[in-house]
Amino acid sequence: MINRLLTRALLSGYNLSQRGRLFRLSRAVREKNNSQEPISQMEVNRYLLKWGYEPDIIKAPPMNKQNIREHTRKLDADKVYRFFLTGGSTGEPLKIPHSKQRALLRTASILYYNEIGGYRPGDCFLFIRSKPKSKLFQLLRNEILFVPDDLTRDKIEKTVKTLISKKARVLIGYPSVIYEMAAYLEKTPELRNKHSILSFISNSEPFDPERAEYIRQVLQCQVIDRYSNEENGVIAQQRAFGGEYLVDRYNLFVEVVDPITLKPLPEGETGKVLVTDIASDLIPMIRYDPGDFATAAEYRN
Numbered sequence: 659m660i661n662r663l664l665t666r667a668l669l670s671g672y673n674l675s676q677r678g679r680l681f682r683l684s685r686a687v688r689e690k691n692n693s694q695e696p697i698s699q700m701e702v703n704r705y706l707l708k709w710g711y712e713p714d715i716i717k718a719p720p721m722n723k724q725n726i727r728e729h730t731r732k733l734d735a736d737k738v739y740r741f742f743l744t745g746g747s748t749g750e751p752l753k754i755p756h757s758k759q760r761a762l763l764r765t766a767s768i769l770y771y772n773e774i775g776g777y778r779p780g781d782c783f784l785f786i787r788s789k790p791k792s793k794l795f796q797l798l799r800n801e802i803l804f805v806p807d808d809l810t811r812d813k814i815e816k817t818v819k820t821l822i823s824k825k826a827r828v829l830i831g832y833p834s835v836i837y838e839m840a841a842y843l844e845k846t847p848e849l850r851n852k853h854s855i856l857s858f859i860s861n862s863e864p865f866d867p868e869r870a871e872y873i874r875q876v877l878q879c880q881v882i883d884r885y886s887n888e889e890n891g892v893i894a895q896q897r898a899f900g901g902e903y904l905v906d907r908y909n910l911f912v913e914v915v916d917p918i919t920l921k922p923l924p925e926g927e928t929g930k931v932l933v934t935d936i937a938s939d940l941i942p943m944i945r946y947d948p949g950d951f952a953t954a955a956e957y958r959n
Contacts, residue, residue: 662780665800669779676762683766690908691770694958701936702911709942715911716921720932720945723752726889729941730755737940744888754889755940763909763937764891771892776857776880777828784821786831786862802826806835814842818849825854833860837869840876855879859895861886867900874899887948890933902955909937913945914954920945928953 673680703713711718730753739758743751756764769779777783784802796803802824804817818839820826829836836858843850855877860870861884874881882896885903893910894903905912911934914923923929931950935943 661782661797661800665798666780668798680762680766680769683763684769687763687767687770687906687908688773691904691906695907696958697907697909697911697936702934705934705936706944709944711944715913715934715945718945720920720947721943722947726752726754726941726943726946733940742888752889757939760937760939767891767906767908771884771895772828772830772859774897775828775830775859775882775884775895777830777859781827782824783828783830784817784826786829786835804831804835806832809835809838811842814838818842818846818853821855822849822852827854827856829855829858831859831861832863833865833869833873834863836860836873836877840873844876850876853877857882859884870899885950885952889946889948890935890943893931893933903952910935914952923954925954925956 702715706713706715706718733755737757738755740756740761742754742756742764744754780800782800782802784804786804786806788805790805791801791803795801802817802820821829821839843853857880858873858877859882865883870881870883873879881899882901883903884892884896885894886892890910892906893912894905896903913932913934914927914929915921915932916923917930920930920932928951930947931952932945932947933943934945
């Protein structure tokens with residue numbers, strides 16, 4: 659309870675230090691996505707013109723990681739509030755520069771998507787990440803950290819018991835790790851009904867439907883998948899188990915295109931994902947190719 663109150667107080671304090679912009683942005687992201695209105699074509703065209711493109715996104719050539727590097731090298735470092743790092747296709751880390759406003763929107767967006775995934779600020783949660791964070795950082799976030807450097811039975815057992823003792827409510831991260839935890843709980847009936855887990859938000863790995871169903875049955879919790887990356891933040895997320903991935907409509911214009919013609923595909927067809935982020939104000943993020951494929955399930959509005 660103390661940790662929950664501390665986390666909420668710190669989040670509110672950070673919002674105040676930003677003159678309320680964090681919570682206002684989070685509400686704006688929520689309202690835009692709940693309204694199901696598409697991102698304004700006028701806004702997209704204005705963004706294209708800002709960076710010297712024609713106001714017709716189909717005519718814009720896709721950007722790749724090398725394009726991002728080139729734009730970043732030309733950038734005045736004094737304008738950068740923070741860099742986000744992701745692995746490059748050649749092994750060289752890709753640095754994504756964010757202004758203070760873009761970084762704040764990133765946090766606001768994660769608050770919204772965590773909320774629709776079942777998390778409430780202050781809840782104790784398990785976060786699976788490849789890199790460790792300080793104990794103080796974990797304490798302030800009311801976070802249990804799991805670094806998947808090994809999946810031994812002893813480590814899984816220790817983590818599960820920590821989840822139970824701290825009454826963790828949400829799990830976020832690799833489904834392969836949560837699958838192992840679910841398998842341990844299934845074989846340990848004396849612990850299976852003692853956890854407080856309400857939701858599992860899967861990301862960073864392919865989402866196998868059979869394993870997802872297994873996790874849902876064993877943990878008796880909501881299971882949803884998220885599509886995100888370091889370059890753009892949260893791109894899309896399921897609202898319900900097994901449902902479609904609803905694309906963020908606040909600042910992202912997402913296309914599913916033919917890999918050859920680069921033209922949008924009809925519903926039901928699978929193609930290359932291209933992402934335009936109109937909130938990227940330090941470098942252009944126009945038709946960025948993250949290297950992923952998706953199926954255009956349904957076009958709305």
